Amino acid sequence: MASVSLSEAEKVYIVHGVQEDLRVDGRGCEDYRCVEVETDVVSNTSGSARVKLGHTDILVGVKAEMGTPKLEKPNEGYLEFFVDCSANATPEFEGRGGDELGTEIANTLYRIFNNKSSVDLRSLCISPREHCWILYVDVLLLECGGNLFDAISIAVKAALFNTRIPKVRVLEDEEGSKDIELSDDPYDCIRLSVENVPCIVTLCKIGCRHVVDATLQEEACSLASLLVSVTSKGVVTCMRKVGKGSLDPESIFEMMESSKRVGKVLHVSLQSLLHKEESLGPKRLKVGFLG
């Protein structure tokens, strides 16, 4: 992870500030920085989204391709995640430097989606045991400004909301050979329901309190963090502890309650923003990267 070096006095200042619920930029312990979300930014994908959270910038693209279902789950499609830490984000990611962080983030994404309710995988099935849709979700880290996991999970949810999978029909003729027919209308497509897609809330323990949405400086003062993946109904799907410090069970319980509270508000804001963006329709002014 990109890191900054701080002097002892600076760390003491940050820790004392967190104790009094006044962080360096004036936020409280449970306040997020302003988030900017835009979908449909990459034209040759099935769905895409770009999320800016302070200095953190994430781009996610989803491509739907036809393939064979997995042997143990013949009636379902599946998702594949790949995370690329661009060298533009920080010089530490130059060459193979970003691979370790990339695999860590990808493994976390696999874990949070590894349950029956996050995405309806049965809707991705075309014909059992033969054809299904595979969604390749590619995450690109453009800039690293702290709180990567939260931003990535928001971007993945927005990109899945934006994904449009073409409708296909399986035609069987007299000899029994199957043909797959793609609909002629380019706007005839199926959408995924992202009601139960979880978002990650990262809580960093600083001193004896915990903060949400830590900047790089705050992450340098925290020895232990908890990554909690929460759905819009407040259900925790997965939890992971990072950092070399230790957490006592009471703190973990408090942090989990915090994350459920924060997670629900996060989902409500994201859903309303995505619906608002969609209601603007094709007349929406696209900002993209040069706006």
Added chain:
Amino acid sequence: MAMEMRLPKVRKPLSETLGRDSKKHLVVPGDTITTDTGFMRGHGTYMGEEKLIASVAGSVERVNKLICVKALKTRYNGEVGDIVVGRITERRRSAEDELAMRGFLQEGDLISAEVQAVFSDGAVSLHTRSLKYGKLGQGVLVQVSPSLVKRQKTHFHDLPCGASVILGNNGFIWIYPTPEHKDEDGGGFVANLEPVSLGDREVISRLRNCVVLLVTQRMMLYDTSILYCYEASLPHQIKDILKPEIMEEIVLETRQRLLEQEG
């Protein structure tokens, strides 16, 4: 808890918001500035093939017969006498160094110093030969582009709002609580890791957000502009200062006051 999500807005070109009539002459490296050879060439230009060519990306400034190009974003170029704020990244390892310095200055510490000399390869040598320089204690560091720090007589300011600021020429801005009593006889650094009071913290956080706001709006940083921006931001909550609509409001008011003060 506060959570705000919004759609991105298209950025407006700065001249539109200012209502400026004269457009700045912007150049990129390699652009011809003028074919008139009567001008003296200043920083950011070079002579080639009977015409003056720009070597940096920025705006052309003309003072009588001198033409120079002021770069919009530069790496810091040291000049003798500049005040800089810096972080120790690595240090020489020798026996005397270990004995003497390590107890006092560690890797990662922040210091304020003055530039003593500049070498031909661009490296600078610093000195802290005055009691006002030295190790910095508790506070907040903001890193900005060096081109936005205005050159002034002094870079150490004790603002009337209750905090002090050091505007390093290298773009490192240090905001810290004003020390209560200035020991004339003692001097030197006393490690003060006592918690800073909530009132002081609010002032420092507000100043930090104001500095970030001025930098985002590409305004020059000096004590008056920071102070006017601080006063214009008082009606708003500290964490709201960096929201786009509120930023525009504060910047407009600050610009107006600065123009009134000049005129």
